[in-house]
Amino acid sequence: MSLTAFNDALLDPTADRPEGLSDSAGRPAGKRFDVYRNNVTVSLREALEAGFPATARLLGEQNFTAIATGYLRANPPSSPLMMLYGGGFPRYISNVPALAKLGYLRDVARLEYAMRQSYHAEDAPELAADKLAALAPEQLYNARLAFAPATQVVLTEWPIHAIRAKALGETAENPPGVAQPTLVTRPEFDPILTPLPAEQADLLAELMRNKTLAEASTMHPTADLGTLLGTLLATKALTDIKIEDKQ
Amino acid sequence: MYDQTNHLPALPGVGYKPQHYSDLVANPAPVGWLEIHAENYMGAGGRPIAQLKQLSGHFPISVHGVGLSIGGEDALDPDHLSRLKHLCDWLNPASFSEHLAWSTHESAFMNDLLPLPYTEVTLKRVCDHIDQLQDTIGRRMLLENPSSYLAFDDSTYAEPDFLSEVSKRTGCGLLLDVNNIFVSATNLNYSPYAYVDAFDLDKVGEIHLGGHDEDEDDHGAPLLIDSHGREVADPVWTLLDYVLERSGPLPTLIEWDTDVPEWPVLAEEARRADIALSKLNARAKVTA
Numbered sequence: 001m002s003l004t005a006f007n008d009a010l011l012d013p014t015a016d017r018p019e020g021l022s023d024s025a026g027r028p029a030g031k032r033f034d035v036y037r038n039n040v041t042v043s044l045r046e047a048l049e050a051g052f053p054a055t056a057r058l059l060g061e062q063n064f065t066a067i068a069t070g071y072l073r074a075n076p077p078s079s080p081l082m083m084l085y086g087g088g089f090p091r092y093i094s095n096v097p098a099l100a101k102l103g104y105l106r107d108v109a110r111l112e113y114a115m116r117q118s119y120h121a122e123d124a125p126e127l128a129a130d131k132l133a134a135l136a137p138e139q140l141y142n143a144r145l146a147f148a149p150a151t152q153v154v155l156t157e158w159p160i161h162a163i164r165a166k167a168l169g170e171t172a173e174n175p176p177g178v179a180q181p182t183l184v185t186r187p188e189f190d191p192i193l194t195p196l197p198a199e200q201a202d203l204l205a206e207l208m209r210n211k212t213l214a215e216a217s218t219m220h221p222t223a224d225l226g227t228l229l230g231t232l233l234a235t236k237a238l239t240d241i242k243i244e245d246k247q
Numbered sequence: 248m249y250d251q252t253n254h255l256p257a258l259p260g261v262g263y264k265p266q267h268y269s270d271l272v273a274n275p276a277p278v279g280w281l282e283i284h285a286e287n288y289m290g291a292g293g294r295p296i297a298q299l300k301q302l303s304g305h306f307p308i309s310v311h312g313v314g315l316s317i318g319g320e321d322a323l324d325p326d327h328l329s330r331l332k333h334l335c336d337w338l339n340p341a342s343f344s345e346h347l348a349w350s351t352h353e354s355a356f357m358n359d360l361l362p363l364p365y366t367e368v369t370l371k372r373v374c375d376h377i378d379q380l381q382d383t384i385g386r387r388m389l390l391e392n393p394s395s396y397l398a399f400d401d402s403t404y405a406e407p408d409f410l411s412e413v414s415k416r417t418g419c420g421l422l423l424d425v426n427n428i429f430v431s432a433t434n435l436n437y438s439p440y441a442y443v444d445a446f447d448l449d450k451v452g453e454i455h456l457g458g459h460d461e462d463e464d465d466h467g468a469p470l471l472i473d474s475h476g477r478e479v480a481d482p483v484w485t486l487l488d489y490v491l492e493r494s495g496p497l498p499t500l501i502e503w504d505t506d507v508p509e510w511p512v513l514a515e516e517a518r519r520a521d522i523a524l525s526k527l528n529a530r531a532k533v534t535a
Binding site: 002003004006007010011020021022023024025027029030031032033035036039040043044047076077078079080081082083119120121122123124149150186189190 | 286287289290291292293294295296297313314315316319320324326327330349350351352353354355356357358359361362363396397398399400401434435436437462464465466468470472
């Protein structure tokens with residue numbers, strides 16, 4: 001027999017169990033095949049729950065089980081690296097009609113996936129603070145920043161930093177009524193989260209697109225560049241600062 | 248043919264869990280080596296890689312792959328082969344092992360060890376895949392016997408014969424999971440002792456032990472599930488003694504992957520494996 005029938009019935013609960021499988025007495029395998037079905041479904045669902053713990057709490061167990069099961073049946077992993085599984089889960093959530101009013105769910109899930117990527121990202125030496133201090137203002141404004149592979153920024157209109165913390169029981173306080181785009185960095189081994197004012201986050205996003213400090217500041221003139229640079233240094237978000245040679 | 252030497256010591260080992268790091272480094276006895284799942288150490292950096300570098304200074308490491316899909320119909324994933332090679336190159340583990348199973352089909356990864364029929368066709372495919380893997384990583388691998396919940400009507404080989412033939416054709420060693428024997432023998436109604444008698448014990452480079460759960464099939468017959476979520480069952484310890492009496496001392500691993508306990512509980516299981524191995528050494532001395 002081809003393994004295709006076996007494979008296809010694993011994630012399709014409506015599919016007939018494959019032919020040619022039996023118990024020791026030659027009777028059809030029946031429930032014995034369902035052990036594999038169950039193993040696959042539960043292991044993938046548990047991987048999603050471990051990767052998106054706050055999203056899972058926000059949805060509640062029953063909803064999460066239903067939504068995660070829908071996701072994994074339509075989107076099984078494409079690689080044996082389970083640490084990467086679930087990159088499409090935030091978008092999937094945002095397309096579930098019943099969740100249309102809970103717009104923050106997608107962005108909390110994006111934040112959790114960014115943390116997972118940060119956790120496994122390549123190690124990199126941090127920028128020496130004196131390298132920055134040694135620059136003349138004009139040099140600084142024409143410089144570009146090099147970010148550690150573990151550094152990410154999650155842009156959002158929702159207070160995702162506080163929503164996540166509350167969902168995980170890290171705080172009892174209600175989320176504020178402001179957007180919390182969030183900087184993810186990894187000073188050592190554990191990703192840390194820093195909510196940023198929206199204009200600083202937009203400025204940071206431009207810097208991460210390799211714009212010079214001057215270019216990014218021109219695009220977001222109200223953002224506090226000095227404070228942002230201080231945050232990036234304090235959280236070890238940077239690896240280098242690149243000075244442009246004068247043409 | 249690659250190095251036939253077994254570099255893991257004939258001592259108890261445990262499947263490494265990060266929550267046991269401090270205990271293992273502070274007071275490892277009787278644990279003499281650790282096993283890791285290869286795929287958990289394929290990120291670019293961060294704590295997993297840093298911890299593994301540290302651990303490899305304290306313990307011989309066995310790399311156990313769970314995602315190559317050696318028994319699958321697809322060609323092996325070249326990216327995954329490269330990742331395995333990279334890991335083996337920098338870590339230089341004492342052993343590398345994988346499973347007689349498949350997990351990927353038409354590029355979808357099922358995150359489980361799925362069964363295959365034992366036929367001439369699958370034998371050739373498994374051997375081709377093992378040749379390719381061993382040539383890529385430049386090492387001899389050990390191939391593990393699976394736990395089975397059902398049988399394929401198409402199979403023409405008994406499992407011990409299939410594994411023996413794979414070993415003969417590829418030069419690979421075998422990893423004997425004693426709990427898997429007990430689970431499969433119970434589920435498919437044969438004697439686990441007869442399985443051991445038929446097994447090519449000379450090729451075994453490592454033993455696995457783990458816990459299983461109990462269920463029933465549609466007809467009320469026992470259906471054991473290989474869960475790795477509790478203590479090793481008593482009949483499996485008895486079967487281990489039977490294996491070791493015939494094989495001699497072997498590196499013996501406790502696997503506990505779900506509902507992972509506090510260190511003292513896992514250490515107690517390792518001590519039980521140590522007793523099984525020590526009994527053997529004591530008897531060897533008396534005989535000598």
